[in-house]
Amino acid sequence: MTLSARALAGIPEVRPGDDLARLLADAAGSDLRDGDVMVVAHKVVSKAEGRLRALAEIAPGGEARGLATAHGKDPRQIQAVLDESAEVLRAARGVLICVTPHGFVCANAGVDASNAPDGCLVLLPEDPDASARQLRAGLRERTGARLGVLVTDSFGRAWRHGQAEVAIGCAGLAPLEDWRGRPDAEGRELRATWIAVADQAAAAADLVRTKDSGEPAVVLRGLERFVTEEDGPGAAALLRPEAEDLFR
Amino acid sequence: MTLSARALAGIPEVRPGDDLARLLADAAGSDLRDGDVMVVAHKVVSKAEGRLRALAEIAPGGEARGLATAHGKDPRQIQAVLDESAEVLRAARGVLICVTPHGFVCANAGVDASNAPDGCLVLLPEDPDASARQLRAGLRERTGARLGVLVTDSFGRAWRHGQAEVAIGCAGLAPLEDWRGRPDAEGRELRATWIAVADQAAAAADLVRTKDSGEPAVVLRGLERFVTEEDGPGAAALLRPEAEDLFR
Numbered sequence: 266m267t268l269s270a271r272a273l274a275g276i277p278e279v280r281p282g283d284d285l286a287r288l289l290a291d292a293a294g295s296d297l298r299d300g301d302v303m304v305v306a307h308k309v310v311s312k313a314e315g316r317l318r319a320l321a322e323i324a325p326g327g328e329a330r331g332l333a334t335a336h337g338k339d340p341r342q343i344q345a346v347l348d349e350s351a352e353v354l355r356a357a358r359g360v361l362i363c364v365t366p367h368g369f370v371c372a373n374a375g376v377d378a379s380n381a382p383d384g385c386l387v388l389l390p391e392d393p394d395a396s397a398r399q400l401r402a403g404l405r406e407r408t409g410a411r412l413g414v415l416v417t418d419s420f421g422r423a424w425r426h427g428q429a430e431v432a433i434g435c436a437g438l439a440p441l442e443d444w445r446g447r448p449d450a451e452g453r454e455l456r457a458t459w460i461a462v463a464d465q466a467a468a469a470a471d472l473v474r475t476k477d478s479g480e481p482a483v484v485l486r487g488l489e490r491f492v493t494e495e496d497g498p499g500a501a502a503l504l505r506p507e508a509e510d511l512f513r
Numbered sequence: 514m515t516l517s518a519r520a521l522a523g524i525p526e527v528r529p530g531d532d533l534a535r536l537l538a539d540a541a542g543s544d545l546r547d548g549d550v551m552v553v554a555h556k557v558v559s560k561a562e563g564r565l566r567a568l569a570e571i572a573p574g575g576e577a578r579g580l581a582t583a584h585g586k587d588p589r590q591i592q593a594v595l596d597e598s599a600e601v602l603r604a605a606r607g608v609l610i611c612v613t614p615h616g617f618v619c620a621n622a623g624v625d626a627s628n629a630p631d632g633c634l635v636l637l638p639e640d641p642d643a644s645a646r647q648l649r650a651g652l653r654e655r656t657g658a659r660l661g662v663l664v665t666d667s668f669g670r671a672w673r674h675g676q677a678e679v680a681i682g683c684a685g686l687a688p689l690e691d692w693r694g695r696p697d698a699e700g701r702e703l704r705a706t707w708i709a710v711a712d713q714a715a716a717a718a719d720l721v722r723t724k725d726s727g728e729p730a731v732v733l734r735g736l737e738r739f740v741t742e743e744d745g746p747g748a749a750a751l752l753r754p755e756a757e758d759l760f761r
Contacts, residue, residue, distance in 0.1 A: 266721040266728075270516040270735075355759045362759045370672040370760070379706070419706065423671035423760040424618040426753045427689045427709030429716070431673065441675045458627070458667065460719070461675030468677070469717035471708070472736060473514040480514075487518075488720060505674045511603045511610045512618070512671035513761055 268487035272473045272480040279481075281315035286403025289482055293408070300489030302413040302438055303404060304470035306481040308380055308387050310396045310416050310434070316388040317381070318345050332356055342378065345386050349374035365389060368504045369433060371420045390416065393434025394499030401436040401496065413438030413492040416500075417467040423513060430471035432463035435500040439463075439491045462491050463500060516735035520721045520728040527729075529563035534651025537730055541656070548737030550661040550686055551652060552718035554729040556628055556635050558644050558664050558682070564636040565629070566593050580604055590626065593634050597622035613637060616752045617681060619668045638664065641682025642747030649684040649744065661686030661740040664748075665715040671761060678719035680711035683748040687711075687739045710739050711748060 273292040279285060289303060297303075311317070325333065325340035329347055333340035336359045343361070347353070350363035354370065363374040367389070375389035390396045393416045401414040416434030421427075432440065444458035470483035507513075521540040527533060537551060545551075559565070573581065573588035577595055581588035584607045591609070595601070598611035602618065611622040615637070623637035638644045641664045649662040664682030669675075680688065692706035718731035755761075 266520050266723075266726075268516075268518040268717065268721045270717070272514050357759055360759060372759075419708070421760050422709070422753075423758060424753055425679065425709065425712065425751050427707050427712070427751065429677070429709045429712055459675050460667070461670070461673065461677045462720070464673065464675065464677055465716035465720050468713035469516065469518070469720060472710070472713050472717060473516045475514075478514075503673050503675065505670075505672055510671060511605055511608060511620075512669050 266487065268469065268485065270469055270473045270483050270485050272478070273482045273484065274480060276309070276479070276481060278479075279309040279312040281312065281317065283313045284403070285309060285313040286400050286407060289400070290404055290407040292482065293484060297404070297408045297410040297412065297484065298486070299411045300413075300486075300492045301410060302415060302466055302485040302488050302492065303400070304415045304417055304467060304483045304485060305400065306474070307375070307390060307393060307416050307418045307433055308377070309481040310390050310393070310400070311387050312382075314390055314396065316390055317385045318388060320384050320386065332361070342376070342386060345388070346373045346376045349376055349388055367393065367433070368501070369420070371418065375418055375433075389418065390434065394436065394501055395434075397434035397436035397499065398496045411437070411492065411494070413488065415463055415467055415470070417470065419471070429464070430467040432467045432500040432503065435463045435503075436496040437493055438466070438488070439493060439497060440500055440502045442491065461503060462488075463503060466491075514735065516717065516733065518717055518721045518731050518733050520726070521730045521732065522728060524557070524727070524729060526727075527557040527560040529560065529565065531561045532651070533557060533561040534648050534655060537648070538652055538655040540730065541732060545652070545656045545658040545660065545732065546734070547659045548661075548734075548740045549658060550663060550714055550733040550736050550740065551648070552663045552665055552715060552731045552733060553648065554722070555623070555638060555641065555664050555666045555681055556625070557729040558638050558641070558648070559635045560630075562638055562644065564638055565633045566636060568632050568634065580609070584608075590624070590634060593636070594621045594624045597624050597636055615641065615681070616749070617668070619666065623666055623681075637666065638682065642684065642749055643682075645682035645684035645747065646744045659685070659740065659742070661736065663711055663715055663718070665718065667719070677712070678715040680715045680748040680751065683711045683751075684744040685741055686714070686736070687741060687745060688748055688750045690739065709751060710736075711751060714739075
């Protein structure tokens with residue numbers, strides 16, 4: 266089996282209101298097929314959806330000012346993080362580890378000033394699974410191809426250094442492949458094999474983008490067996506409820 | 514930029530004492546180049562290194578018997594897990610979450626009966642970074658190619674469902690790419706971008722293997738920029754010390 270990943274060149278700076286599906290279809294040209302997976306860094310999705318906040322328009326409250334002082338940060342940025350958080354788990358070394366309203370656990374609730382317009386913060390999409398579904402429909406309309414679509418972000422991990430790209434939105438791709446109870450090569454039951462396909466696809470795509478390249482989209486070919494007719498359960502299916510989580 | 518991943522067909526069942534570098538070189542044929550990355554599922558590495566335990570030869574102690582009764586498991590298997598653990602963090606739903614002597618946090622200390630010889634358990638390699646270095650040297654000798662080599666396993670994650678393949682051994686590949694302090698596309702500092710290259714490469718490779726395919730090795734092409742002359746710090750560099758870990 267083979268997999269290929271190629272970064273799409275020529276996507277212009279994305280602005281609020283832009284038709285991102287059209288920009289992606291134009292950048293991909295005629296080379297999109299049924300079963301390809303379009304992996305899009307959330308930042309351009311957020312920009313197209315207007316999920317930006319101007320620092321100048323943020324009035325930090327008392328909690329944000331306190332945290333900003335304690336951690337040497339801009340209180341307006343902290344206020345934006347608090348506004349995007351359902352819960353703050355920890356605050357240390359200038360980073361807040363937050364649970365977002367979607368249920369993601371990540372640094373600063375995904376609020377980021379890098380690769381953002383001047384004086385602005387980029388927020389996570391309000392509903393990244395809906396964003397993925399919408400992009401999928403738009404890409405199908407424009408290209409005729411039945412694709413899987415992932416919206417991704419880089420998350421830090423427990424126990425391990427560094428960040429890995431994960432799926433925060435997913436449409437038309439099975440987010441998990443369940444081998445639990447299926448036999449291994451010698452016919453024995455594979456006990457605990459439940460593969461985070463969407464996260465692994467996000468990670469694969471990240472390897473062909475450099476963070477300063479301005480190449481927010483990658484086409485993966487070779488994952489046809491995971492691409493579905495239905496939009497499916499989305500990246501929400503990847504969230505592990507606390508009661509089932511032995512790893513945190 | 515592009516990346517390709519292809520699973521190597523034709524690797525026979527690996528047995529203790531087998532020359533794994535030779536088996537991998539034979540399976541790859543003439544199509545290996547400087548800068549390719551050979552990703553090998555740890556299970557064949559462990560088998561070649563004789564890191565197997567026969568269940569019949571394990572005498573479970575009191576702790577193992579107690580855990581086995583509480584969790585409905587084979588006490589000999591639990592004893593093997595305890596023997597491979599520096600610390601058991603949690604025991605629930607038939608799974609022990611362990612810290613291995615290497616410092617990895619994973620289910621059952623990586624001890625696994627699936628895809629194992631009959632009546633045997635497969636353990637993690639004793640020193641997976643050394644295994645990767647040895648494979649790298651062996652592959653260079655046989656093919657002339659300066660490769661990166663990863664030894665991988667599937668780990669569960671905190672906060673998210675499913676398992677993702679990660680690097681437990683690494684040679685000749687930069688395990689992490691550090692963009693912290695480097696500028697983004699608009700010249701602003703990228704604050705927290707520290708990319709777990711080796712784990713993302715492990716995940717990419719996993720997408721072309723099915724768990725019952727008997728294809729334990731994958732060649733990645735397109736990561737030349739991360740492949741180094743030196744063997745480098747290995748996967749040990751991916752371990753996040755508890756004091757620095759905000760995500761657990």
